[in-house]
Amino acid sequence: MHALPAPLLAAINHLLGQAAWAREKLAPFAGHSARIKLPPFEAAFLIGEDGCVAAPAIEAELEVSISLPAATPLLALQGKDAVMRSARIEGSAEFAEALGFVIRNLRWDAEEDLSRVVGDIAAHRIVAGTREFAVWQQQAAQNFAENLAEYFTEEQPLIARQEDIAGLSGDIDRLRDDVARLEKRVQRLG
16 A cells, blocks of 8 residues: 655645644544555555654554545546545444544645745735636636537527426326326227
8 A cells, every 4th residue: 555645745744833723633534544545546544642644554454545536637627525425435443534624624825935035915816816816717607608509409409498398297297197088988898
């Protein structure tokens, strides 16, 4: 079993360094180890005394296994919640719950890191501008999807409208009931 690569360990510990609550949540599990499986990647890590992660000892017994589907990089585009829904966590319930909680709630404070390079005000403006741009991109993508849906339902009908489907479903139900009544009448006559 390979350990998490050193750059990834450093990145995770950087995030944990920004979140004292996360280190406090993981500190009671010092010495516990876990494995992450993302085909074909598989690696292990150990919780240190300070609540940070480290490379496990070779003989360390794995207490939790986190299995992610191969489609995880695509799911990540939908957000962390989509990835967490697809994850399968096995092993020690308390340790798994603590890891899951930290993974779901750990956030990178980009503004703090950027402020060390460009200063507080510039970092705040850069991060705020980036957030506004991301919101704008999301809104543009949503508008594009709505416009495509409208085009394919109204102007170039390749997709049925929900009202039309509901009407067809109602017509089918009425036809089924009429056929059932007709069958009963034929049975009475015969």
